[in-house]
Amino acid sequence: MSIGDARTRILDAAEELFAGSGYEATPTAVIARLAQVPKGLIFHYFPRKIDVLVALVDERTLVEEGREVDAVPGDPAGTLARLARGLPLRASPAMRRILFREADTHGSVKERLGRLNGELIRRARFALELALPGARGDAARLEVAAATFAAVLLYQENLCQLTGHQIDPDAVAELIAHALG
Amino acid sequence: MSIGDARTRILDAAEELFAGSGYEATPTAVIARLAQVPKGLIFHYFPRKIDVLVALVDERTLVEEGREVDAVPGDPAGTLARLARGLPLRASPAMRRILFREADTHGSVKERLGRLNGELIRRARFALELALPGARGDAARLEVAAATFAAVLLYQENLCQLTGHQIDPDAVAELIAHALG
Amino acid sequence: MSIGDARTRILDAAEELFAGSGYEATPTAVIARLAQVPKGLIFHYFPRKIDVLVALVDERTLVEEGREVDAVPGDPAGTLARLARGLPLRASPAMRRILFREADTHGSVKERLGRLNGELIRRARFALELALPGARGDAARLEVAAATFAAVLLYQENLCQLTGHQIDPDAVAELIAHALG
Amino acid sequence: MSIGDARTRILDAAEELFAGSGYEATPTAVIARLAQVPKGLIFHYFPRKIDVLVALVDERTLVEEGREVDAVPGDPAGTLARLARGLPLRASPAMRRILFREADTHGSVKERLGRLNGELIRRARFALELALPGARGDAARLEVAAATFAAVLLYQENLCQLTGHQIDPDAVAELIAHALG
DNA sequence: CATGAATGAGCTTTCATTCAT
DNA sequence: AATGAATGAAAGCTCATTCAT
Numbered sequence: 190m191s192i193g194d195a196r197t198r199i200l201d202a203a204e205e206l207f208a209g210s211g212y213e214a215t216p217t218a219v220i221a222r223l224a225q226v227p228k229g230l231i232f233h234y235f236p237r238k239i240d241v242l243v244a245l246v247d248e249r250t251l252v253e254e255g256r257e258v259d260a261v262p263g264d265p266a267g268t269l270a271r272l273a274r275g276l277p278l279r280a281s282p283a284m285r286r287i288l289f290r291e292a293d294t295h296g297s298v299k300e301r302l303g304r305l306n307g308e309l310i311r312r313a314r315f316a317l318e319l320a321l322p323g324a325r326g327d328a329a330r331l332e333v334a335a336a337t338f339a340a341v342l343l344y345q346e347n348l349c350q351l352t353g354h355q356i357d358p359d360a361v362a363e364l365i366a367h368a369l370g
Numbered sequence: 371m372s373i374g375d376a377r378t379r380i381l382d383a384a385e386e387l388f389a390g391s392g393y394e395a396t397p398t399a400v401i402a403r404l405a406q407v408p409k410g411l412i413f414h415y416f417p418r419k420i421d422v423l424v425a426l427v428d429e430r431t432l433v434e435e436g437r438e439v440d441a442v443p444g445d446p447a448g449t450l451a452r453l454a455r456g457l458p459l460r461a462s463p464a465m466r467r468i469l470f471r472e473a474d475t476h477g478s479v480k481e482r483l484g485r486l487n488g489e490l491i492r493r494a495r496f497a498l499e500l501a502l503p504g505a506r507g508d509a510a511r512l513e514v515a516a517a518t519f520a521a522v523l524l525y526q527e528n529l530c531q532l533t534g535h536q537i538d539p540d541a542v543a544e545l546i547a548h549a550l551g
Numbered sequence: 552m553s554i555g556d557a558r559t560r561i562l563d564a565a566e567e568l569f570a571g572s573g574y575e576a577t578p579t580a581v582i583a584r585l586a587q588v589p590k591g592l593i594f595h596y597f598p599r600k601i602d603v604l605v606a607l608v609d610e611r612t613l614v615e616e617g618r619e620v621d622a623v624p625g626d627p628a629g630t631l632a633r634l635a636r637g638l639p640l641r642a643s644p645a646m647r648r649i650l651f652r653e654a655d656t657h658g659s660v661k662e663r664l665g666r667l668n669g670e671l672i673r674r675a676r677f678a679l680e681l682a683l684p685g686a687r688g689d690a691a692r693l694e695v696a697a698a699t700f701a702a703v704l705l706y707q708e709n710l711c712q713l714t715g716h717q718i719d720p721d722a723v724a725e726l727i728a729h730a731l732g
Numbered sequence: 733m734s735i736g737d738a739r740t741r742i743l744d745a746a747e748e749l750f751a752g753s754g755y756e757a758t759p760t761a762v763i764a765r766l767a768q769v770p771k772g773l774i775f776h777y778f779p780r781k782i783d784v785l786v787a788l789v790d791e792r793t794l795v796e797e798g799r800e801v802d803a804v805p806g807d808p809a810g811t812l813a814r815l816a817r818g819l820p821l822r823a824s825p826a827m828r829r830i831l832f833r834e835a836d837t838h839g840s841v842k843e844r845l846g847r848l849n850g851e852l853i854r855r856a857r858f859a860l861e862l863a864l865p866g867a868r869g870d871a872a873r874l875e876v877a878a879a880t881f882a883a884v885l886l887y888q889e890n891l892c893q894l895t896g897h898q899i900d901p902d903a904v905a906e907l908i909a910h911a912l913g
Numbered sequence: 914c915a916t917g918a919a920t921g922a923g924c925t926t927t928c929a930t931t932c933a934t
Numbered sequence: 935a936a937t938g939a940a941t942g943a944a945a946g947c948t949c950a951t952t953c954a955t
Binding site for chain 1 (some may be wrong): 920
């Protein structure tokens, strides 16, 4: 086997195909062909087709929880902008598409997306608390700002690709910072 | 033929099923059963299965374009909040889910969702322009605010249902208004 | 369709094949080929393979219950011998094999076989009661005689074909008559 | 390797599974799992799946041929009753089920069952000959009695479990003795 | 001997679509 | 327009068997 073992090649193929055509529209036979393995081998490693998707989500997406936030007191705009440099999500672009695309398909995908969402909000809130020490009193407003920022980031990750619209997270960061200033 | 004619009942059934299980996972036979029509009749009205989805989007979603915005000069928060009372989208809850869920399935769905997105941004921008006559000079900032608000509304419509998180559009409206104030 | 409609031809084919090779060892594809119908049509009429077997048992075996017994008072041997002329079972030889062969496969087959057994015993008991009016007092002995006769008849129907042994029901009838005489 | 060596554990597992679900419906993978051996090892000991069944029958059923019969002259009922204490078959309950259940599956099973049947009849005949020295002249009647008793015993072993009916061999023994008396 | 990944034919079942009526 | 039987390609999945290690 030239590139990786069979199981890995199956997951590679599935990742590409699920991202492109969707889980339901991707036959296992096509996964097998792309992975250059016999069809039966897929079911040796993954007893049911859905287990391929579950394995992908389990093994190839990681919501980074609890990492420290790179916050600069007095610079909420810059702090948020740095947050927007990357979602707290270790996953390939294909896996990111799968995460949003198949959130309805299986509970484990939905759960992962929900975790990402929650972590995003938590980070944004925490970053703002650090960047704006004086604003801690207004927790509700910070919460709204954090959720708004999270919404924008997920919107950018997901819908923008579908609709062709763009949104600049840095500008949103500045907007929100201004609102809290 | 209790409610509506056959074609209508087919679309009713498909709407419910596509929203619940997704387009790919819904067999035409199940649509026929729920609609209480013979299987063949579906293909009389809709030569291919995808035509059912296209017809649903065409006939049961309407992006209201160009309607006037209920803006109050000097009250950007209230103006945005009123915008958030309802998306410029005439569609049942089921059709809304279909719009987001099947945006990858067929071009016409994606186009409709993109149209909704564009209209949302346009309205938000226009509303802010009216509510903040003095801010017209800073078009870029208005644009960002509008896009942010649109992102929040679509996020609420789509992801919140999946992840269980909530966001209060009125609070976001106030936040944005404050940022622009 | 030359001989019978498709559903009938499917059942005909299944009857022949289940009797010959057994239910588990008979692929639906072979049924379809013998019946000269496309494979998919089998599942149009019988959603699952087991439904073919159930339909066969339901529609092509009939345990004749409660029919009068041709009893001659004073001639228990002849009366039992007449009983042995035919089991109270309307079914082709193939269906008879299926009934015994697949009794473990599905509840409905087992139930039918149990009904046959029960009816056989009931008839034998009733026949003996009529043929031996004076013996009614010894109900237990009649019961044993009836069960013995039933066992012999089922043994003849089932095991004899497997083992190559033969048993003459008329001689058993006479033996039992003698025992009760 | 808690109980026995691998080969024994494979046979143990197969015995249990074949008795419960039937030969055809039992995958070798399930046998391997229950036996706690790797899948490939089964085919090391038994090149084909059917060889597992053949080995079971060969090694775990024994038709006891030619053993002396515990006959008491003048007491045919007791003699038969003692015969009914146990079939001339050394085999676990599971193997007994397999013997009847899979008689159609493979020649060796059918042969063993036929042998059991023959031995049963031979013993019953011999027992009756010894118990009724005066009846030796009427060989035909003895033969019928023996076959009847064999039929009852096999019926009890096989069908009774399926149909829920019971039959008391002792009472049958007495009935037959009475018939010959 | 022992192992479990690998194989591929074949299984039951699904399903969009057609078509005679 | 209305019907449901008919079609067959393709789906997910099973499984006895092989084989390199």
